[in-house]
Amino acid sequence: MLEKEEIDSPNLEELKSHYRSIITLLGEDAEREGLLKTPERVAKAMLSLTKGYHMDPHEVLRSAKFKEEYSQMVIVKDIDFFSLCEHHMLPFYGKAHVAYIPNGYITGLSKIARVVDIFSHRLQVQERMTLQIKECIQETLNPLGVMVVVEAKHMCMQMRGVEKQNSITTTSDFTGAFNQAKTREEFMNLIQHGYL
Ligand SMILES: Nc1nc2c(ncn2[C@@H]2O[C@H](COP(=O)(O)OP(=O)(O)OP(=O)(O)O)[C@@H](O)[C@H]2O)c(=O)[nH]1
Numbered sequence: 285m286l287e288k289e290e291i292d293s294p295n296l297e298e299l300k301s302h303y304r305s306i307i308t309l310l311g312e313d314a315e316r317e318g319l320l321k322t323p324e325r326v327a328k329a330m331l332s333l334t335k336g337y338h339m340d341p342h343e344v345l346r347s348a349k350f351k352e353e354y355s356q357m358v359i360v361k362d363i364d365f366f367s368l369c370e371h372h373m374l375p376f377y378g379k380a381h382v383a384y385i386p387n388g389y390i391t392g393l394s395k396i397a398r399v400v401d402i403f404s405h406r407l408q409v410q411e412r413m414t415l416q417i418k419e420c421i422q423e424t425l426n427p428l429g430v431m432v433v434v435e436a437k438h439m440c441m442q443m444r445g446v447e448k449q450n451s452i453t454t455t456s457d458f459t460g461a462f463n464q465a466k467t468r469e470e471f472m473n474l475i476q477h478g479y480l
């Protein structure tokens with residue numbers, strides 16, 4: 285999880301003013317008691333949900349990069365994430381599963397989850413988020429291969445539009461050793477069967 289932190293943005297006042305206008309344009313009375321602080325709350329919430337723009341995922345991985353000879357698959361699965369689709373700015377959320385095969389260097393396990401958090405805290409499409417997580421790990425650790433699988437539900441498909449509440453979107457991307465079907469199979473088997 286990205287830690288809770290004070291939202292300190294030079295754009296806060298302007299965002300508040302825009303959200304006040306939006307509330308009025310939606311037909312509400314922005315001055316009624318229950319809504320008085322809402323523009324500020326929404327502005328802070330949106331700044332928090334997009335704080336990944338101000339974080340460097342490469343730096344996060346580099347900050348805990350350790351020389352190690354282990355060269356089998358490392359998997360961090362079931363990484364919960366919430367993101368916002370760039371088309372409707374409505375949430376999509378689910379789980380990311382990440383595997384890599386080290387090539388002299390490993391990284392701190394929590395850092396993989398932090399990379400997912402950083403890319404998900406931006407306006408996204410699921411496909412690009414999947415690719416960005418993969419590229420970041422490949423570029424920073426130079427492993428023998430990386431594979432990322434993301435499973436998500438999109439609120440813009442559930443609450444509005446086509447209104448399909450149960451459809452799940454799966455995306456995957458991979459490099460190097462994961463070009464071999466057997467390696468991808470090993471990863472898929474390991475993320476499907478839990479032992480804990
Ligand atoms: N590929 C992809 N599409 C997404 C993602 N999130 C939302 N979308 C889709 O983005 C598309 C935008 O299509 P438009 O026709 O421009 O928007 P719309 O009229 O609101 O579409 P509907 O949702 O079908 O009502 C929709 O089909 C959404 O389902 C995502 O992460 N990846």
Ligand SMILES: [Zn+2]
Pocket residue numbers: 369370371372373374438440441
């Ligand atoms: Zn959408």
